[in-house]
Amino acid sequence: MTQARRCPRGSANEAASAARRIVPLVALLVIVLWGCSSKKPETNAGANAGSQPGLGQEGLGGTNGSSLSQFQKGTLGQGQGPLSDIHFDYDSYTVRPEDGDILRANADWLEKNPQAKVQIEGHCDARGSEEYNLALGARRAQAAKDYLQTLGIAADRLSTISYGKELPLCTEDTEDCYAQNRRDHFAVTQ
Amino acid sequence: MRALVIALMFTLLGLLAAPAIHAQVGSGPIKIQIVGAEQVSPIAVSDLKNLAGDDDHKVSTVFVDTLRRDLTLSGYFRLIDPASYIENAQSSGYDVGQFNFGDWSSLNAEFLVKGAVTRSAGKVQVEALLFDVGQQRRMMGRKFNGVPNEVSEMARRFADAVMEAVTGQKGPFATKMAFVGIRGSRFKEIYTSWLDGGTPVRLTDNPTINLFPDISGDGRHILYLSYKTMTPMLYLADTQSRTEISLAPSLGMAVGGVLTADGRIVAAYSRGGATNLYLLDSQGSELKSLTATHGLNVDPAVCANGSLLAFASDRSGDPQIYTMDLAGGSVHRITYQGNYNTAPALSPDCKKIAYESRIGGSFQILEISAAGGSPKQLTSEGNNQGPAWSADGRYIAFSSRRGGSAQIYLMLAADGRITGDLTKGEGDDTSPSLSAWVGE
Numbered sequence: 001m002t003q004a005r006r007c008p009r010g011s012a013n014e015a016a017s018a019a020r021r022i023v024p025l026v027a028l029l030v031i032v033l034w035g036c037s038s039k040k041p042e043t044n045a046g047a048n049a050g051s052q053p054g055l056g057q058e059g060l061g062g063t064n065g066s067s068l069s070q071f072q073k074g075t076l077g078q079g080q081g082p083l084s085d086i087h088f089d090y091d092s093y094t095v096r097p098e099d100g101d102i103l104r105a106n107a108d109w110l111e112k113n114p115q116a117k118v119q120i121e122g123h124c125d126a127r128g129s130e131e132y133n134l135a136l137g138a139r140r141a142q143a144a145k146d147y148l149q150t151l152g153i154a155a156d157r158l159s160t161i162s163y164g165k166e167l168p169l170c171t172e173d174t175e176d177c178y179a180q181n182r183r184d185h186f187a188v189t190q
Numbered sequence: 191m192r193a194l195v196i197a198l199m200f201t202l203l204g205l206l207a208a209p210a211i212h213a214q215v216g217s218g219p220i221k222i223q224i225v226g227a228e229q230v231s232p233i234a235v236s237d238l239k240n241l242a243g244d245d246d247h248k249v250s251t252v253f254v255d256t257l258r259r260d261l262t263l264s265g266y267f268r269l270i271d272p273a274s275y276i277e278n279a280q281s282s283g284y285d286v287g288q289f290n291f292g293d294w295s296s297l298n299a300e301f302l303v304k305g306a307v308t309r310s311a312g313k314v315q316v317e318a319l320l321f322d323v324g325q326q327r328r329m330m331g332r333k334f335n336g337v338p339n340e341v342s343e344m345a346r347r348f349a350d351a352v353m354e355a356v357t358g359q360k361g362p363f364a365t366k367m368a369f370v371g372i373r374g375s376r377f378k379e380i381y382t383s384w385l386d387g388g389t390p391v392r393l394t395d396n397p398t399i400n401l402f403p404d405i406s407g408d409g410r411h412i413l414y415l416s417y418k419t420m421t422p423m424l425y426l427a428d429t430q431s432r433t434e435i436s437l438a439p440s441l442g443m444a445v446g447g448v449l450t451a452d453g454r455i456v457a458a459y460s461r462g463g464a465t466n467l468y469l470l471d472s473q474g475s476e477l478k479s480l481t482a483t484h485g486l487n488v489d490p491a492v493c494a495n496g497s498l499l500a501f502a503s504d505r506s507g508d509p510q511i512y513t514m515d516l517a518g519g520s521v522h523r524i525t526y527q528g529n530y531n532t533a534p535a536l537s538p539d540c541k542k543i544a545y546e547s548r549i550g551g552s553f554q555i556l557e558i559s560a561a562g563g564s565p566k567q568l569t570s571e572g573n574n575q576g577p578a579w580s581a582d583g584r585y586i587a588f589s590s591r592r593g594g595s596a597q598i599y600l601m602l603a604a605d606g607r608i609t610g611d612l613t614k615g616e617g618d619d620t621s622p623s624l625s626a627w628v629g630e
Binding site for chain 2: 072127128130161163
């Protein structure tokens with residue numbers, strides 16, 4: 001039963017910067033030290049979690065127009081921006097014929113704003129495994145990227161990201177709601 | 191003997207239930223109710239006798255509350271209401287000859303736990319004993335030494351020992367769980383706790399999205415995916431040294447990953463629309479490409495005691511479960527029923543796969559042999575996701591929205607009987623991952 005629980009000493013910043021280095025093939029290896037708090041008394045299931053600081057308190061800021069930063073601000077889905085969303089059928093990543101006009105309009109805007117770069121976000125509805133949906137969202141974002149490239153938009157202006165089913169515009173279990181959530185959103189990044 | 195009888199009853203129940211369940215797969219949800227009092231043994235768990243230092247009964251309360259919860263959660267025992275106990279734990283003894291078995295047989299207790307506590311100068315000793323009330327004999331005893339905040343862990347180890355004495359197989363309670371919780375904010379964070387949900391600790395703290403925790407066998411490391419830099423990346427956290435590394439192989443966007451038994455990582459990365467699986471070393475360097483299709487290969491799962499990999503792939507046109515030997519070898523398609531099968535989880539002995547399947551309009555947990563065959567439907571109520579096997583292979587933890595919010599439940603893998611809830615968070619708790627026995 002005897003379990004030693006040691007608390008790391010010294011400055012977290014010091015340790016973090018000392019440990020920060022580039023490793024070939026591995027890219028950046030960042031070591032972050034947790035804060036160290038005394039162990040909370042035993043609680044039963046479902047009680048509040050310990051107030052121990054968590055790992056990596058990052059995530060503020062970043063891509064301002066992204067759905068994630070909107071979600072952080074509580075404004076997800078408010079204000080469309082200059083580019084319009086397209087939508088997908090269930091478990092599909094094929095651009096619908098009727099959404100071709102939207103993509104052409106988005107391409108026109110990108111041509112008129114040659115400095116602008118766009119992050120294409122793939123989103124999914126609430127059904128199915130989180131991970132499968134994350135991969136499906138990546139595929140949806142790629143589908144729009146491919147389409148915009150065929151319309152002449154340079155690949156280096158188009159990045160992709162998937163949010164899977166994590167950032168729904170609505171949360172009801174209805175076909176209407178699912179259809180709204182199966183989307184590509186186009187976030188202008190600069 | 192009793193273990194044999196119980197094992198036999200489960201086998202018989204399994205045989206009776208199995209055909210009905212098989213017949214229903216693919217034809218809509220069914221109600222599975224196999225709750226018979228005959229397979230659940232009445233047990234009494236008495237307070238610990240205070241030999242020294244536990245005048246406020248704090249040690250006794252933590253030990254007994256945890257033990258009562260875990261034995262109830264096992265599904266093998268029904269706790270006899272402590273309010274009905276006749277005997278005074280403090281005035282009577284706790285070993286054979288020092289108390290009256292009649293006080294317990296009159297409550298129809300089949301089994302009885304009694305014990306004692308000695309507490310001094312920051313140290314705690316708990317002795318706990320299991321009795322067969324009918325035979326008036328001591329079946330098993332354990333002595334635990336530790337510090338006060340280890341008392342609940344002592345109870346979990348004793349619960350595992352009680353299950354071993356009664357069923358012939360050690361219980362799964364001295365194991366850890368990692369899960370995703372929305373607790374106290376709008377954001378999904380990673381938590382760890384004991385299997386029974388006790389002592390939850392938040393691992394991450396960032397207002398983004400944290401997903402797919404996978405806990406190592408020893409409970410020390412957690413692999414998870416986070417958007418904390420606004421881009422999904424995998425992180426490997428060490429809960430003991432309180433450090434973590436980010437994994438950044440140049441393979442595209444991180445989609446998910448799991449730890450193998452030998453500390454390597456199977457991860458899914460998306461590039462150009464396709465998502466494929468790769469074997470990485472513990473620092474995130476690519477060792478080997480495992481799949482190479484133009485579609486989606488996700489939800490990797492490895493078995494605790496072997497080199498089998500299970501995953502979901504849409505290579506046939508819709509998501510199905512496949513297996514592959516990590517050491518090399520061909521891919522085998524396992525599922526053929528249903529057109530949306532994902533999230534496989536391999537049992538510790540590598541013989542069974544639990545997974546999610548869309549049946550009708552809802553998602554259910556099914557089980558199938560890792561060699562293929564007919565699936566068995568385990569859940570039928572609400573939407574159920576993210577199965578994870580317990581260390582002893584008898585239970586599957588999963589999340590379900592049956593109660594409104596998503597919470598994590600425990601069920602017996604043999605028949606799908608739900609034995610209790612592991613979480614009761616104020617928000618959604620999902621994506622359980624379970625370790626092997628810790629501290630051994």
